[in-house]
Amino acid sequence: MGQSEKSTHRERHFTASDTIRDIVIGMSDGLTVPFALAAGLSGTVSSTNIVVVAGLAEIAAGSIAMGLGGYLAARTDREHYENELERERREILEVPEREKEEVAEVLRGWGLQEANVESAVKEISSDQNRWVAFMMKHELGLEEPEPKRARNSSLTIGLSYIVGGLIPLIPYMLIHRATAALLVSIVATLIALFIFGYVKGKFTGSRPFKSAVQTTLVGGVAAGIAFLVAKIIS
Numbered sequence: 001m002g003q004s005e006k007s008t009h010r011e012r013h014f015t016a017s018d019t020i021r022d023i024v025i026g027m028s029d030g031l032t033v034p035f036a037l038a039a040g041l042s043g044t045v046s047s048t049n050i051v052v053v054a055g056l057a058e059i060a061a062g063s064i065a066m067g068l069g070g071y072l073a074a075r076t077d078r079e080h081y082e083n084e085l086e087r088e089r090r091e092i093l094e095v096p097e098r099e100k101e102e103v104a105e106v107l108r109g110w111g112l113q114e115a116n117v118e119s120a121v122k123e124i125s126s127d128q129n130r131w132v133a134f135m136m137k138h139e140l141g142l143e144e145p146e147p148k149r150a151r152n153s154s155l156t157i158g159l160s161y162i163v164g165g166l167i168p169l170i171p172y173m174l175i176h177r178a179t180a181a182l183l184v185s186i187v188a189t190l191i192a193l194f195i196f197g198y199v200k201g202k203f204t205g206s207r208p209f210k211s212a213v214q215t216t217l218v219g220g221v222a223a224g225i226a227f228l229v230a231k232i233i234s
Contacts, residue, residue, distance in 0.1 A: 018149065020203050022156035026066060027196055028215065030164025034058055035189045036222040038168055040229060042182040048172040051181070055172065059165035067158030074150035081142055088135045092128060099135065100125055106138045167192045193219040 034055050041051045092099050103121050112120065125131045136142050146152070171184035197215025201208035 018146070018153065019156055022070060022153050023160045024200050024203075025070070026063075026157040026160025027164040028200075029062065029066060030059070030161035031167060031189060031193055031196065032219040032222045033062055034165040035168035035185070035219060036225070038172060038185060039182060039224070042178045043228075046178055048176055048178050048181050051172045051178060052169065055165070055169040059162055059169070062165065063158040063161040066161045067154040070157040071150045071154035074145065074153045078145045078150065081136075081145055084140055084142060085132065085136060088132050088140075089128075092131055092135075096125070099131070102139055103131070103134060106134075164192075164196075190216055190220060 037058050038051050038055050041054055045051065088099075100121050103124055104117050107117050107120055108114070124134050136144075168185045168189040171188060172178070172181040175181035175184060193216040194212045197212035198208045200215065201211025
């Protein structure tokens, strides 16, 4: 390979951060659930007041529930990591030979030749902190969570849900006839779903257009089913 080929080669990898994942969770639910609720209510009422009140109540409850869920999930991850960390520290002190063999098994799994395994195990186990870190990452596959992860996750998911939920609801605040507001809400929400799906695809490394279409279809189907159910019941 020539020098010019080496210089132009760029590896493109993207790993969605925790914040991006939280935004995706909050926005996707925020766009689809209030949209479906408003569309369903539009099939039974003529005034938009009930739709707005119910929609705002759902956004408030949904954002709190989603944010709390994100907080508890992050707390659980943190507690799990700390419990496993303590267990590994204890096992290194109590059964060091077994732990060294586990390090050797990991290295063999990487294809390291047996002649080099012993020296590598000796080097890794010569420092207790490095040994524990190796076991946590390569045996258990655990990364240390950020200290403020639980708080940040709850706020990000909750706020994203609110932002997403207001998009389908705003037309009902501006237009007083439910049927007219529904049409505007459908257009606004489907556009928002498409844009959100496209951006989500760019950030998560999937095909943006495919992600946009899938996200739009999910939101549209959810709203359509809710609208039909409300029509049938009424």
